[in-house]
Structure formats: structure tokens, C-alpha cells
Amino acid sequence: MSEQSRSEPFPAGDASFRRVVEWAPTAMVMVDHEGRIVLVNAQAERLFGYARDELLGESVDRLVPSRLAGHHPAYRAGFFADPHPRPMGSGRDLFARRRDGSEFPVEIGLTPIEAGGSFMVLAAVVDITERKRQEERFRRVVEFAPSAMVMVDRSGRIVLVNAQTEQLFGYPRQALIGEAVEMLVPERLRGEHRQFRSGFFHAPLARPMGVGRDLFARRADGSEFPVEIGLNPIDTDEGTMVLASIVDITERRRVQQTLENALQEKTVLLNEVHHRVKNNLQVISSLLNLQATHASDPRLRNILAESQSRVRAMALTHQLLYERKDFSRIDLGEYLDRLTQLLLSSYREDSARIALRCVLPGEPQFLDLERAVPCGLIVNELVTNAFKHAFPAGRGGAVQIELTAVGAELDLAVSDDGVGLPEGFDLAGVTSLGLQLVPLLADQLRGRFTVASGEGARFALRFPLALPTRRSR
Structure with a gap:
């Protein structure tokens, strides 16, 4: 091959076309009808590792792996038989060969170029190794x-x-x-x-x-x-x-169904437990009432009546749990409202001259059973004390139970407009069993108990709505 054919392999080429090919971002190789390389760009030199002069005039099969070179002429002839732009080897994995003999995967786009009355093919070659x-x-x-x-x-x-x-x-x-x-x-x-x-x-x-x-x-x-x-x-x-x-998720569904069945069984069991506890406490209350009717000593009858009232306050918590089917907590406001009705029924004779009111917050305040019972007993003792001592000699008035939410705490107060507390009253020094229980019950709630006297008496307890969780040692 002459030096002129190597330096001018494509004499009919346009300078603008050559510049576009030269500065293309992908490797470009132009091949004539016989499979000879007539034009390459800088990217082709870098991609294949050949100097430009080593490729011009050579067979394009030099850039094809030896194992595939035998099929390449037939594919090339097929393209020239129907020259139109298309990807090469659609549906096949294509590979090219570098100067050092290494192979790499490629994508090739074929474009027919008319020159001198015949077609050449311009191949855009992209290394897709990373892809x-x-x-x-x-x-x-x-x-x-x-x-x-x-x-x-x-x-x-x-x-x-x-x-x-x-x-x-x-x-x-x-x-x-x-x-x-x-x-x-x-x-x-x-x-x-x-x-x-x-x-x-x-x-x-x-x-x-x-x-x-x-x-x-x-x-x-x-x-x-x-x-x-x-x-x-x-x-x-x-x-x-x-x-x-x-x-x-077959196994997950099976386990979930097992857990749901176990939960249902537990719910039924707890429901039965609270129902039976409530019934047993009501039996105890009835026995205390029966015993009181047979007691001739008025002091003993009062003691039995107070014990009966405490038992009824405890039974009410189990009654609410049974009714609401939520065994983890009760609404303290609903509980106090129902307790008020119980206390009124206990002091039916005095209710004509002494009013008993319950003032509750607008939103439910939930407590667990462990803390609802002390709250009920405290209210029971304080209301009982007010009915017994705040309104002597047939005096009329009112007793009020008030529950107030204060941030993360609750205020529970029992107040009256009766005669007030005796001079020098000290809760720590009282001999009444009921008032002795109140500080102990307040400690169970981790609350702060205060007493105020003036026009009547006011007992107030502030305690956290939720107890802090115990840290494991």
C-alpha cells in the first residue's frame, strides 16, 4: 500500500466531517466495503491502544477477538446489503480486542456514509466494561x-x-x-x-x-x-x-394467628378474673352489711359500714374493667363519678342536706388498676370523714370531689364548706383509721398531700399521671 493511501485513505472526505469525528466523545472507526479501516479518531487510539497509522488501511477484524473474527465478515456483508443506521449485533454480546490482545465488552452503533458513489460504515464504539x-x-x-x-x-x-x-x-x-x-x-x-x-x-x-x-x-x-x-x-x-x-409470610401468619388466639384466651380469662373478683368483693360487702345489722354496738356498726364502703370502692374498679374490656387501665374521671353515686347511696339519709358533687376534666385521665384503687380509697375516706364531721347538728352544706390535670400530674381534691378542721389539726396525729390510711395511700401514688382549713376543709393530693419506668439493675 502506498504512503499516499495511508495518509489520504478517504480523499473525498469533508474537513468539517473529519473534525466532528475526531472530537467525538466515543471511539469512531470508518470501514469501507472491503472491511478496511479508512478513518479513526483520537478516542479510538486510546480505546484500542493502537497508533492511528497502525490501523489505517488494515482490516477491521484486527479489532475483533480471534474467536469471533470468522463470523464478522458475514455480519459486515449483511450490513452493506441493507445499509441503514442501527445498533450492531442486537441481542448478542459484543466484544472488541485491544492491541495487547485483551478483550472488553462493547456497544457499537453503525451508520452508513456515502462516499464516491459507494457506502462506508461509521462505527461508534463504546466500552461498556463498567456497565x-x-x-x-x-x-x-x-x-x-x-x-x-x-x-x-x-x-x-x-x-x-x-x-x-x-x-x-x-x-x-x-x-x-x-x-x-x-x-x-x-x-x-x-x-x-x-x-x-x-x-x-x-x-x-x-x-x-x-x-x-x-x-x-x-x-x-x-x-x-x-x-x-x-x-x-x-x-x-x-x-x-x-x-x-x-x-x-405463611409462617408469620401462623404465628400471628397463634398469638391472636392466645390473646383472645387471655382476654377471656382476665374478663372472668375481674368478674369473679368483683362478685367476691360484693359478697364480702354483703356479709359486712349483714354483720352490721346484727351488731348492737353503734360504734361497731360504723366500723363495719366503713369497711363495707372500702370494699365497694375496690369492687368498682373491677366492675369498670369488666365493663370496658380494657384490663390495663380505667378512666379515673369515670371511676370517680361512679364512686360518687355509690357514696351518695351510702349516705342516703344525709343527702337531703349535704350535696356531693364531682368536677372532672374534659379529657379522660387513665390510670392502671394498681393506682386507681388507692385513689378510690383516698376519696372514699375523705368523703366519709366530711359527711361524719363537717356538718354537725343537722347543718347543711356541700362536699366536692375535683380532679384536675396539671401538665404531667393530676390534682385530686376533696373539699367541703363545713365547720372546718379543729385548731392544731395534724394529719400525722389522728387516731381515725380512715385518715391514717390516707398518707399511706398517697405514698403508693408517689404524691404530695396537703391540708387546708378555713371556711371548711380541703384535702388535696398531687401525683404523677404516669410513674417512671423502673430501670433494671
Whole structure:
């Protein structure tokens, strides 16, 4: 070959065209009808490792791996028989060969160029080594994922599955690839599944599938099983696809059902326990009442009546738990309102001259059983004390129970407009069993108890709405 043919391989070429090719961001190689290289750019030199003079006039097969070179002339002849722009080797993996003999994966775009009454082909060559590496990494991640992974294209065809999918559904991989994904959906659900799939591709965002619905899948043997499915859109050269992560939740459902059954049994048991405790306390109250009617000593009758009132206050907590079917807590306001009615019935003879009112906050204030009982007993003792001592000699007046929420604390007060407390009254020095119980019960609530006297008496207890959790040692 002459020096002129090497330096001017494409004498009809346009200078502007040469500049465009030279400064293209991808490797560009122009080949004539006989397969000889007539033009390369700087990117081609860098990509293949050849100097330009080493390529011009040589066969393009030099850039093709030896194992593939035998097929290349036939592909080249096919292109020149029908020269139109298209990707090369559609559906095949393409490889190129560097000067040092190493191979690398490529994508090649072919464009026919008319020159001197004949066609040449301009090939744009892109090294896709990094892309292939990323694809392989993605495939490995999918393949070894702990859950079944199924990739589906826009038309609903399966393009990728992993080993967990084969194991979960009972299909070999080759039986799934290229098939409609609806083969993994129970027949009764396939129609709506197509609609949901279309909806996903209209707004492809990562999200769980079928929020609020029970999802089921179908195995190769036709059996159905409950699943959870996460959907992730994946951008590919073929367009957006969806990668579905599928988890069999059969065992989770079984455990959940077992827990629900156990919870139901526990609820029934607790309901029965509170019902029986309430009934037993009512029996005790009736026995105390019966004993009081047979006691001739007025002082003993009063003692028995006070004990009966305490038992009824405790029984009321179990009654509310039984009625509301919430065994962890009761509304303190509702409890105090019901306790007020019980106390009024106990002092029926005095209720004509002594009013008993209960003032409650607008919002429910919940307490557990362990602390509701001390609250009830405190109110019971203070109201009983007011009815007995605040209104002597037939005097009229009012007793008020008041519950107030103060931040994270509650104020519980019992006040009256009676004669007030004796001069020098000291709660620590009282001999009455009921008032002796009040400080002890207040300590159980971790509360602060105060007493005030003036026009009547006021006993107030402030305690935390929720006790701090105990730290394990």
C-alpha cells in the first residue's frame, strides 16, 4: 500500500466531517466495503491502544477477538446489503480486542456514509466494561438475595429471577424467563393484577405492593400462599422495569394467628378474673352489711359500714374493667363519678342536706388498676370523714370531689364548706383509721398531700399521671 493511501485513505472526505469525528466523545472507526479501516479518531487510539497509522488501511477484524473474527465478515456483508443506521449485533454480546490482545465488552452503533458513489460504515464504539461490571454486581446481589426476586418489564414479561424464586415457586428458571408474571398470581386475581401493574408503571416509585390488601402468590403445583411484596423501579437500556421482592409470610401468619388466639384466651380469662373478683368483693360487702345489722354496738356498726364502703370502692374498679374490656387501665374521671353515686347511696339519709358533687376534666385521665384503687380509697375516706364531721347538728352544706390535670400530674381534691378542721389539726396525729390510711395511700401514688382549713376543709393530693419506668439493675 502506498504512503499516499495511508495518509489520504478517504480523499473525498469533508474537513468539517473529519473534525466532528475526531472530537467525538466515543471511539469512531470508518470501514469501507472491503472491511478496511479508512478513518479513526483520537478516542479510538486510546480505546484500542493502537497508533492511528497502525490501523489505517488494515482490516477491521484486527479489532475483533480471534474467536469471533470468522463470523464478522458475514455480519459486515449483511450490513452493506441493507445499509441503514442501527445498533450492531442486537441481542448478542459484543466484544472488541485491544492491541495487547485483551478483550472488553462493547456497544457499537453503525451508520452508513456515502462516499464516491459507494457506502462506508461509521462505527461508534463504546466500552461498556463498567456497565457490565455494575450489571454483574446487580445480578449477584439479586441472585443471592435472601428473598425471591423477580424483574418484570413494562409488558409484564419476566426478565430476571433468582435462586430463591425457583425454590419458592417451584419453577426452574428457564420456565419463567420471558413468561407473563401473572403465571405467579392466582387465577382469581390475575385480572386485577394487570391493572395494578399498569398503575405502577404510570407512577414508578419504590413502595410496598397492595397496601391494605392481602396478597397471595401461586406455586407451580397450583397451591396459593400469602406474601408481602416490595416494588422497586429499575432504569435499564430497555426502559423502566420493576424489581419485585417477594416474601412468603405463611409462617408469620401462623404465628400471628397463634398469638391472636392466645390473646383472645387471655382476654377471656382476665374478663372472668375481674368478674369473679368483683362478685367476691360484693359478697364480702354483703356479709359486712349483714354483720352490721346484727351488731348492737353503734360504734361497731360504723366500723363495719366503713369497711363495707372500702370494699365497694375496690369492687368498682373491677366492675369498670369488666365493663370496658380494657384490663390495663380505667378512666379515673369515670371511676370517680361512679364512686360518687355509690357514696351518695351510702349516705342516703344525709343527702337531703349535704350535696356531693364531682368536677372532672374534659379529657379522660387513665390510670392502671394498681393506682386507681388507692385513689378510690383516698376519696372514699375523705368523703366519709366530711359527711361524719363537717356538718354537725343537722347543718347543711356541700362536699366536692375535683380532679384536675396539671401538665404531667393530676390534682385530686376533696373539699367541703363545713365547720372546718379543729385548731392544731395534724394529719400525722389522728387516731381515725380512715385518715391514717390516707398518707399511706398517697405514698403508693408517689404524691404530695396537703391540708387546708378555713371556711371548711380541703384535702388535696398531687401525683404523677404516669410513674417512671423502673430501670433494671
